[in-house]
Every structure is written in structure tokens, then in C-alpha cells.
Amino acid sequence: MVLREVNGMFLGDLDTFTLITIALTLFLIAYMVAMSVFSRRKEVKVRKTYTILKCVDCDYKKEREFKEGDYVGKVEGDCPQCEGPLVIYAIYDKEEKLR
Numbered sequence: 001m002v003l004r005e006v007n008g009m010f011l012g013d014l015d016t017f018t019l020i021t022i023a024l025t026l027f028l029i030a031y032m033v034a035m036s037v038f039s040r041r042k043e044v045k046v047r048k049t050y051t052i053l054k055c056v057d058c059d060y061k062k063e064r065e066f067k068e069g070d071y072v073g074k075v076e077g078d079c080p081q082c083e084g085p086l087v088i089y090a091i092y093d094k095e096e097k098l099r
């Protein structure tokens with residue numbers, strides 16, 4: 001066994017108990033690493049609400065995160081393209097996957 005020979009050179013001859021302990025420790029480390037990789041890969045879904053703003057006069061459209069007080073039909077500022085009124089056109093929920 002190569003491991004035993006290599007260790008034997010530096011640490012002296014290892015008995016069975018030490019080898020089992022090392023094997024168990026390595027297994028535990030590998031298990032923990034695998035678990036952390038697995039939990040990182042697990043998808044976390046978060047629901048987020050978005051608001052779509054649309055210009056009344058042209059086809060300018062903007063999407064942003066929902067703010068309190070938003071409602072469909074609310075006028076919010078001017079269109080950056082034609083300075084017409086920007087109106088909240090839709091509010092919707094989106095499921096987002098977080099890493």
C-alpha cells in the first residue's frame with residue numbers, strides 16, 4: 001500500500017486503528033464538502049413583484065421592482081423619450097432562482 005509506505009517514512013509504521021481514523025476523517029471531510037456543494041446547488045426560489053411602466057404616447061416600456069403604493073393606472077413621471085405621461089401598466093410576480 002503506497003499510502004502506508006509514504007506515511008511509514010515520515011510518521012513511522014501506522015497501526016490499523018490510526019488508518020481507520022484517518023480514513024473516517026477523510027470520509028467525513030469529503031461528505032461535508034459534498035454536502036456544501038449540494039446545498040449551494042439547491043435552488044432557492046424567491047418571489048419578487050415587478051411593475052411595468054408604459055408611456056401613453058409612445059411604445060416606451062420600463063420594468064422595475066414593485067414599490068409600495070404602486071397600482072395599475074397610476075401616473076409616474078414623464079417618458080424619457082417623448083415626455084408623455086408614464087403610467088403603471090402591469091404589476092406581476094416573478095419567481096427568481098437564487099444561487
Ligand SMILES: [Zn+2]
Binds near residue numbers: 059060083
Ligand atoms: Zn413616450
